[in-house]
Amino acid sequence: MRYVRLYRIFIEQSLMKMAAYKxxxxxxxVTNAAFFSVQLIFMHLVFTNVDTLAxxxxxxxxxxxxxxxxxxxxxxxxxxxxxxAIPGMIRSGALDYYITKPVNSQFLISLRNxxxxxxxxxxxxxxxxxxxxxxxxMELTFGKAVLYVVSIFHALMIQYSVYFILTCSSFWLVKADxxxxxxxxxxxxxxxxxxxxxxxxxxxxxxxxxxGLALTVASKAVVKxxxxxxxxxxxxxxxxxxxxxxxxxxFSLKHYSSASS
Amino acid sequence: xxxxxxxLKLNLQTSxxxxxxFIFTSLMDVFRVIAEIAFWxxxxxxxxxxxxxxxxxxxxxxxxxxxxxxxxxxxxxxxGYKVANEIKDGALNNLLxxxxxxxxxxxxxxxxxxxxNLLIALLMFIPVIVFRFGDLQAEIPAAQFCLLPVVVLCxxxxxxxxxxxxxxxxxxMTEVASLFLLKDILLDLASGRVFPLDLFPGPLLNxxxxxxxxxxxxxxxxxxxxGLSAEALYRGLWIQLVWILVLYGLIKIIWRMGLKKYTxxxx
Numbered sequence: 009m010r011y012v013r014l015y016r017i018f019i020e021q022s023l024m025k026m027a028a029y030k031x032x033x034x035x036x037x038v039t040n041a042a043f044f045s046v047q048l049i050f051m052h053l054v055f056t057n058v059d060t061l062a063x064x065x066x067x068x069x070x071x072x073x074x075x076x077x078x079x080x081x082x083x084x085x086x087x088x089x090x091x092x093a094i095p096g097m098i099r100s101g102a103l104d105y106y107i108t109k110p111v112n113s114q115f116l117i118s119l120r121n122x123x124x125x126x127x128x129x130x131x132x133x134x135x136x137x138x139x140x141x142x143x144x145x146m147e148l149t150f151g152k153a154v155l156y157v158v159s160i161f162h163a164l165m166i167q168y169s170v171y172f173i174l175t176c177s178s179f180w181l182v183k184a185d186x187x188x189x190x191x192x193x194x195x196x197x198x199x200x201x202x203x204x205x206x207x208x209x210x211x212x213x214x215x216x217x218x219x220g221l222a223l224t225v226a227s228k229a230v231v232k233x234x235x236x237x238x239x240x241x242x243x244x245x246x247x248x249x250x251x252x253x254x255x256x257x258x259f260s261l262k263h264y265s266s267a268s269s
Numbered sequence: 270x271x272x273x274x275x276x277l278k279l280n281l282q283t284s285x286x287x288x289x290x291f292i293f294t295s296l297m298d299v300f301r302v303i304a305e306i307a308f309w310x311x312x313x314x315x316x317x318x319x320x321x322x323x324x325x326x327x328x329x330x331x332x333x334x335x336x337x338x339x340x341x342x343x344x345x346x347x348x349g350y351k352v353a354n355e356i357k358d359g360a361l362n363n364l365l366x367x368x369x370x371x372x373x374x375x376x377x378x379x380x381x382x383x384x385x386n387l388l389i390a391l392l393m394f395i396p397v398i399v400f401r402f403g404d405l406q407a408e409i410p411a412a413q414f415c416l417l418p419v420v421v422l423c424x425x426x427x428x429x430x431x432x433x434x435x436x437x438x439x440x441x442m443t444e445v446a447s448l449f450l451l452k453d454i455l456l457d458l459a460s461g462r463v464f465p466l467d468l469f470p471g472p473l474l475n476x477x478x479x480x481x482x483x484x485x486x487x488x489x490x491x492x493x494x495x496g497l498s499a500e501a502l503y504r505g506l507w508i509q510l511v512w513i514l515v516l517y518g519l520i521k522i523i524w525r526m527g528l529k530k531y532t533x534x535x536x
Binding site: 035036038039042043046050053054057059060061062185189192193196197200204205206209 | 293294297300301303304307308311316319321447448451454455457458463464468469
């Protein structure tokens with residue numbers, strides 16, 4: 009409960025900052041809509057040639073792209089900019105300030121800044137999944153909606169944990185720009201369901217750096233039938249990776265010797 | 270001219286200091302090609318051997334490989350950010366007082382970085398090309414091969430001018446981050462960096478063919494992949510040259526107007 013209260017304060021502070029440095033919300037929305045429109049145009053052209061792609065119909069694919077948008081927007085809303093700042097804080101020693109506070113340091117360092125503008129971007133995704141559901145004649149039951157929300161939370165947890173574990177390498181490396189590049193390429197692969205891929209790539213996207221699995225399971229929870237075993241594996245995997253991220257953070261902090269190192 | 274050669278040398282040295290970064294960026298492009306190979310493989314399996322807008326599996330993969338190599342040379346989005354930031358925070362003053370042409374300086378800097386990008390991209394893609402060599406489908410006629418460097422250089426100049434033109438709007442705006450992101454998304458689509466533009470219906474492709482964007486990447490990439498008739502090649506080359514002149518003229522006008530508004534104090 010204490011952390012929920014704390015997160016509410018983070019949001020309030022970020023809103024105050026945002027009021028001081030006004031962002032053009034309209035432009036943020038248009039930019040996000042443009043990015044996903046490009047994906048939709050591409051998929052529309054693809055589906056003029058085929059009926060299904062690795063078992064996904066056109067509107068199921070649109071739903072997938074909408075889900076990608078929602079997760080991507082929530083990722084930017086919450087941890088993204090915080091994690092991006094960690095290497096700089098380690099280099100400058102500013103991390104000292106956060107690890108000496110009487111709250112969980114991983115929580116504080118990962119979520120202290122919020123980007124409210126990203127919620128506007130998530131609207132594009134909500135509009136798109138609604139459109140896909142209506143046009144594709146897919147039914148959204150209460151049960152499916154619950155599974156979807158739970159999946160999105162866990163997909164975010166996977167994305168966060170993978171990025172966080174990789175970012176911890178900056179305790180030992182001077183530059184950690186590669187983390188964002190790896191994240192970028194994982195997102196590139198994940199703009200399409202993991203069912204598209206086979207062999208080694210699918211294994212990596214499903215079990216090692218499971219961005220693909222996370223997005224696919226979230227979409228499947230609504231537009232397809234998802235097996236209990238697959239869903240349970242997804243939940244176990246997300247909590248396991250999160251546990252690893254906690255372990256890696258504690259291990260890294262033991263080796264941290266501030267800016268003078 | 271000598272001063273530009275010095276700028277070129279200096280920037281090559283600076284860029285070489287960050288070669289790890291260049292190599293990693295090119296490696297990411299290799300991964301993107303792998304993602305495209307996987308995607309198009311499934312698509313062509315579902316299409317049951319049919320061609321898609323004149324492409325078969327091998328020619329579409331050839332397009333993506335050469336598109337990424339060409340884009341490593343012609344995609345100059347970062348220079349727009351740099352110029353925009355200089356105008357925004359007043360750092361433009363430093364270059365304005367130097368005895369060197371502002372855009373000439375930045376074009377030379379871009380050229381040095383892009384030559385290195387191209388070299389590394391070629392090196393990174395060699396294993397991909399060798400691995401799939403028997404299946405690649407480059408239909409460029411031998412006679413047109415010697416014109417390819419000219420076309421690619423014109424693509425770089427066009428791309429440079431488009432990015433500079435957009436960056437000059439910063440003279441009248443303070444917040445440009447989203448605008449630049451929007452520009453990158455639209456340029457990626459319109460220049461064929463997301464997918465080949467001839468997947469679009471004919472009338473839309475015709476509309477694209479009179480705009481400058483598709484001549485930044487798509488035109489040289491399709492020249493290698495599908496080959497062009499002599500008429501189409503020379504028409505494309507003329508359009509490139511006309512747009513270079515038009516954009517340069519526009520930049521000169523907007524630059525003069527912008528400088529009248531510029532205070533040099535930063536936004």
